[in-house]
Amino acid sequence: MTRAATIRTEVPDPGLVAAAVRPDNTAEMDTRVEDGGVVTRIERDDTGGLQSTVDDYVVNVTVATEVAQHANRHTTHES
Template sequence: MSEATHEATLATTHDDPRVVAAALAPDNTDAMTTAVDGDAVRTTIVREDAGGLAASVDDYLVNLTVADAVCETARDTHNP
């Protein structure tokens, strides 16, 4: 019998989606897949239980917020 899984897909848009996705990559686990589609970063997270999924989504969103802020700061610094 296979274990049930829980899945969440998050799609966010960014001015520099490839850079944001690359910044997130080191923190992604084997249970996460990230792709860039136009200006969107799409990440799917699969976990065995809802609590683990919620924790992974929360961690991902914190990392995403930081990655996007760093990209924005770098862009603003180089393009005053």
Template sequence: MKRARLRTDSANGAIVAAALEPDNTPEMETTVEGDTIETTLERERTGGLRSTVDDYVVNLSVAERIVRIANDHDTQHNDTA
């Protein structure tokens, strides 16, 4: 079994991890501690692991971007209220 562990400091770990959870497979395990997300991925072959890591990183990037935009919008909204 091939394994990769990804550790990411996040804009909001719990929200980002929850956004990624529907795409997780049984071979993926994610934990959140504060705003740090740690995901372990396992696959039988290196090529499959690489594909899964690539997909995960793209999804993570999108989720992080959305959380940052929402946080910026909330901050701007509260500044004008």
């Protein structure tokens, strides 16, 4: 039985964040921009594998979001 999770993340620049995390996707993952957020569906054969993949993905999205926000502040000269 396949296990699945769908994660929706609201971020200021969903296209940029989705593009940043998409290269790390495995064959069991699909990342897209939907209604202004990043939506990723992950499917794995077992619960432990699903949990590990979700954990890694959450870290990647967090880092991508922080980098995008930092780049935006730098580009717009905000502090």
